[in-house]
Structures are given as C-alpha cells and as structure tokens.
Amino acid sequence: MLSSKQPVLPLQQCKILRILRSEGPLSRWQLHLRAKLRPNTVGSHVAELLQQGLLREQPAEANGPGRPRVPVTIDTGTLHVVGVAIRPGQVEACRLNLCGQMLGKVHSLPVATPTDTVCVAKRLLGKVANDQTYLVGLSTTGFVDTAARRILLSSALPDENVASLDSLIDVAGGRRLAVENDMHALAARWLQEHHRQPTEDVVLVYLEDGQLGSALLVRGEPNWGCLVGGNELGHTTLPVETDRCYCGNVGCMERICSSEFLCRQGAQRLPLLEHVSRFDGSQPEMNRMIELLSIGLANCVNFVRPHRVVLVSPFTRFNPFTETLVGAVRSRLMRALSDRVAFHYWDQGANSPGEAAGWLALAAIYYPHWAKAILEPAEG
Known part of the structure; x- marks a missing residue:
C-alpha cells in the first residue's frame, strides 16, 4: 500500500x-x-x-x-488499484490489477439525495479497498478543486454549492487518492489503451443522452485548467431555448444533446439513443440537434487545433448519425484544419465509470504528469 x-x-x-x-x-x-x-x-x-x-x-x-x-x-497478483466514480444518482467502485484488468465485479450503490453522495462514496470505498489497495482513483462529473479538496460543481450534486472530499480521504486511510473529473478519467484510459508513447494533441468528446463532456490531452498530458475544449464543452452555451442546466444556464450543449431537447423541437418522446438509431436524415428535430452540436464541436476544434478528435459514445454504433455529425463539423472547420484533423470513434458503452476511475489511478502510477491528480496529504 x-x-x-x-x-x-x-x-x-x-x-x-x-x-x-x-x-x-x-x-x-x-x-x-x-x-x-x-x-x-x-x-x-x-x-x-x-x-x-x-x-x-x-x-x-x-x-x-x-x-x-x-x-x-x-506484479498483477499482489497489489491493485480501486476506482470510485460519483455519478448522478449512484456511486460505482471496482478493483483493477496493475495492468488494468478487472478484478471481480463492479459495485454500485444508489444515492437517494445529492447530500448523501459523499457518504455513499465513503461506504463503497470502505467496502472495496483493502490492504492490497495501492492507490485509489476518484472521478466525478463537473469541477474538482484538488487544492481545496472540493467538488465545486457537479451534475451529481445539482443543489449543492460544494462538497468536501476530506471525509473520503479519511476513509482511504494511508492510501492516496488521485482525483479528477470523469472526462479526465476516461482520457486516462484512452491514453493507456491507444497511445503508450503519445505524440499527438487529442480532444476526447463524450456524448450521451443529457451528457456532453470533453478532455484535452497535449502529447499525452492532461490540460488540467483548460476551459475551452478542456473539459467543459458541455457548458458552452448557444442561443437556443433548452431546459435549464444544473450549472444555471440555458442553451448548454449538454442540454442540446438530450431527448428533452428533441421533445422541445416536436419529436416523439423517446430515449436519444433510439432517435439516433432511427436517424436517416429525414428527421428535422435530429437535423437541428446535429447542426447545433456541430457548431459547438467545430468551435472547439478550431480553437484547440488538435491532431485527433475522439468521439466516445454509444451513438457511434450508428453510421448515418455519426457520419452526418462529423461531416457537419468538418464543414465548419477552418480550411487548413478540415483535412488535417482525424476523427476516431471509441464505443465505451459497456464500460463502467468506476473502471475509468481505476484507469485514472493507473495513469498516476505510470505517467508522472498524471500524478498531479494525487491529493497531497493534509498537514498535521
């Protein structure tokens, strides 16, 4: 340990x-x-x-x-890492060996109210971690202030201003915690599975019903403080009416990428994945959503100028939707970028957020610059 x-x-x-x-x-x-x-x-x-x-x-x-x-x-048989993921309505945890293989099953506990979130995470961490736990990775949606040990803004805590991580650190005992938002955890997994010695700048974009996030890797190193294209693409706002986001704004891309937005446009009330699976270009509500998403994504790519954009989504299983979205993004890129930027698809639908949090801990072991996510022990 x-x-x-x-x-x-x-x-x-x-x-x-x-x-x-x-x-x-x-x-x-x-x-x-x-x-x-x-x-x-x-x-x-x-x-x-x-x-x-x-x-x-x-x-x-x-x-x-x-x-x-x-x-x-x-040594894959002695020590392991633990991943704990705080999500809206639930907390997940699991163990991974030092090569990233799952040990046992994913444990999950529901969260009745947002104020119980950290307490549930403490209970789950105490259940999964043991004397062979080398490092704990903790991920959460939204903003994390590692210096202050606080979650500042999160869809898992929509009614809370901040949530302290001190009690989680106490439960961890002598183990250190690597703490970051869920997109950086996902980026840590992608980096280790795809580019062990990276030379590219990569933007990962996660799309699901009511969820849109991103992370920026600069030659394999996370851009911790980047706002545009870094990890808050979902809260880029466009001049369109949507449900009010938990961040307090209207028009967030995270609210545009949702079944609720399609209902506002007049579409049938179905899960967004169902709309995506049926997409053939003839649905005006879907075309409008794709248009708005492509504006936000193209602005991100034009600003960051990455070598590669990785779309992380179950939506990428459906070619008509994916090709239409990527085509719309390319049409809005600067001419010099249109052919230079590669688009890569990574379907993470079967993998748990808790597993990605475990990969965050592994990244802090194998890559020195990812170790910045490890919380320093409290003085005294």
Whole structure:
C-alpha cells in the first residue's frame, strides 16, 4: 500500500513500469537497453519496485554462457488499484490489477439525495479497498478543486454549492487518492489503451443522452485548467431555448444533446439513443440537434487545433448519425484544419465509470504528469 507520506514514483521508475507493461517480462539488462539507463540505475529502481510489490521476478532464463538472467514483470497478483466514480444518482467502485484488468465485479450503490453522495462514496470505498489497495482513483462529473479538496460543481450534486472530499480521504486511510473529473478519467484510459508513447494533441468528446463532456490531452498530458475544449464543452452555451442546466444556464450543449431537447423541437418522446438509431436524415428535430452540436464541436476544434478528435459514445454504433455529425463539423472547420484533423470513434458503452476511475489511478502510477491528480496529504 502506498503510504500517504511516500512520494509519487520517480520518473525513471515510471518509465521502467511502462516498458514492462508494454513489452512483458524483461531482464534487468534488457531494461537497461530499452530504457537507456545505466545498469546500476536500473538495478536500484527494480529493487525498489520489487520491494513495493509493483514488480515480481520470474524464474531465471539461461541465455548462453554466464549467469542466467532473471526476468521481472508487472506484479498483477499482489497489489491493485480501486476506482470510485460519483455519478448522478449512484456511486460505482471496482478493483483493477496493475495492468488494468478487472478484478471481480463492479459495485454500485444508489444515492437517494445529492447530500448523501459523499457518504455513499465513503461506504463503497470502505467496502472495496483493502490492504492490497495501492492507490485509489476518484472521478466525478463537473469541477474538482484538488487544492481545496472540493467538488465545486457537479451534475451529481445539482443543489449543492460544494462538497468536501476530506471525509473520503479519511476513509482511504494511508492510501492516496488521485482525483479528477470523469472526462479526465476516461482520457486516462484512452491514453493507456491507444497511445503508450503519445505524440499527438487529442480532444476526447463524450456524448450521451443529457451528457456532453470533453478532455484535452497535449502529447499525452492532461490540460488540467483548460476551459475551452478542456473539459467543459458541455457548458458552452448557444442561443437556443433548452431546459435549464444544473450549472444555471440555458442553451448548454449538454442540454442540446438530450431527448428533452428533441421533445422541445416536436419529436416523439423517446430515449436519444433510439432517435439516433432511427436517424436517416429525414428527421428535422435530429437535423437541428446535429447542426447545433456541430457548431459547438467545430468551435472547439478550431480553437484547440488538435491532431485527433475522439468521439466516445454509444451513438457511434450508428453510421448515418455519426457520419452526418462529423461531416457537419468538418464543414465548419477552418480550411487548413478540415483535412488535417482525424476523427476516431471509441464505443465505451459497456464500460463502467468506476473502471475509468481505476484507469485514472493507473495513469498516476505510470505517467508522472498524471500524478498531479494525487491529493497531497493534509498537514498535521
């Protein structure tokens, strides 16, 4: 278990862990060659990682004359991370091993009222975490102030001004918490599954009924403070009547991307996924929603100028809708960007928010710049 007084892993140890996760078991000499570190340096770091339980040794392998080399690999059987996700009306939690594989099932508890949210999260964390928990990842919708240990604004807490995370930290005991919003947690998973050594700037956009969020990765590093294209694309407002958003505004893109907005336009009252599955270009209400979404997305892309836009949504299963939306976005991009920006689809519908929160914890282990999400222990 990572003590609250123990610093985050040094950069070179993170590098060794990434190489082993990517390539599998390697000897210390092979790590020296891959990591371009001195043999003695590799030996010292591997010894520390073995002591912490992050690595384990495998049986020695004979490789010609001389002493057999002992491969080391990520230890997936001793320690794990826990992901806890705060969502509107529920809290999820699960365990992942150090390579991101689910251990057991996803645990979920309902939240009767928003004021109970943090208490429910405490109860679930106490149930899932144990002495083998190395790090806890906590995600929530909305704004998180890690310095003040507070959730400032969240759809899970629509009637609350702020929610303190101090009691969650107390339940975690000596374990550290990596805390961020749900889009950064999702971006942490995408980064580790798709680009282990990223060189691109990427905007991830999450679309679901009544939900729209985004995250910006700059060469694999999260842009923690970016507002435009960073993580609050859903609260970009357009001059159109919608239901009032929990943030207090009317016209938020998160409210446009909803079945309620289609009802306002005169469409049949159905889940948005059902409308998307039936879309063939002939529904004026859907065309209006796509037009407005494309305006907001194109403004984000024109401002950020990413190499890639990743649409994370169950909607991407349906080509007519996806192709129409992406075509409308491209038509509004600056000419120099229209052919330069790649669009990638990632259907995360089957994966839980709690699992993504676990990937946030893994990112804080493997990537030093993601360790900024780890809350510092309270003084005294």
